[in-house]
Amino acid sequence: MDVQQIRDVAEEWEVRATETPFQGRVTGVRTDEVRMPDDSWARRDYQTHPGSVAVLAVDDRQRVLILRQYRHPVRQRLWEIPAGLLDVPGENPLHAAQRELFEEAHCKAAEWKVLVDFYTSPGGTDEALRIFLATDLSEAEGDRYEAHGEELQLETARVPLEDLVRLLLAGELHNPALITGVLALQAALTGAGVEALRPADSPWPARPFVQG
Template sequence: MTIKDTPEEWEIRATETPFVGNKTSVRTDDVVMPDGHVARRDYQVHPGSVAVLALDDAGRVLVLRQYRHPVRHKLWEIPAGLLDVPGENPLHAAQRELYEEAHVKAEDWRVLTDVYTTPGGCDEAVRIFLARDLSEADGERFEVEHEEADMELARVTLAELVRGVLAGGLHNNCLVVGVLSLVAAQNGDGLDALRPAEAPWPARPFEA
């Protein structure tokens, strides 16, 4: 048997949107269960995100430290951001985020992994890219604001990040998934066997 997620949609008897925010909203659906009962499910509707695991020639990962108010922590993360426009090409969004948050560009891009962050309560889908052959971006730095104004940047070895993840010291979803996926790829078929940067993404279809 092939272990693979499959699309499926159960009958929805009623739906409403009790909250609409700046970037996300909350939806309530009355869903018909397999036993015939109707259950109410509340979940966050999210535009989707991209994240970038940027790996330099010395084997270090570009990480940033940022305050995250919902969890009351400063978290070490990899560059990431929302898909600002429906149907936006995720590669273009990832290149933008790497430039804006780290003032870095990359010549080699691959898809590292695709995940649903919290499928029990949110429809957010994230595509995590691997970016290599890094260099300083041209032009002036992007002007940051809000939480990003306090952001710290660092380059950390992959081994140190793995130790931090397994010791329970690093918690950001994209960093954890990205780092462990990178190690798995290195120990498997190799980084050049990863999917191309423009690989289809059914969770968030886009124009090439």
């Protein structure tokens, strides 16, 4: 197969019934009855999610800004990168990413690129996540964001990219946005370079947004 044909495509199989047995403040659970290729019907339960953004923030010493906080479902304190929900339908993901970098790290960046887009667990949720590469970092102006919940015990660190690659390959790091972002940046640096990454306002079909 021609490599030009290797790309994901939109497709939607017939659904004869759907229900939402649970809807929380942010996410819910949906149940669809979907027609299979052999004309049978199968039930598919999945989490509905508004989408997320994350920021791989890299300083001029090629150190990545990471955060550690408690994640109750897995009962671990995980090292992660700044991230958050797309709280408003149609919200510009770059604006959301800039907000998260400020709130979680009191940091801003002069240069932004789209690093990678992915579905976090497409067999079980429709969550789409866009990771931005943020560079030319500096401390944000104004008062720090008032933390709450898990963020009250947030730890921060700046770790060289090569050390993060080694740690995640050794099985010491488990957050999917951190792993995906680190490996994507490593691939970019050893390939066409970060200059070849997409602009920060590039379209995102999984979560269409208002430009500007």
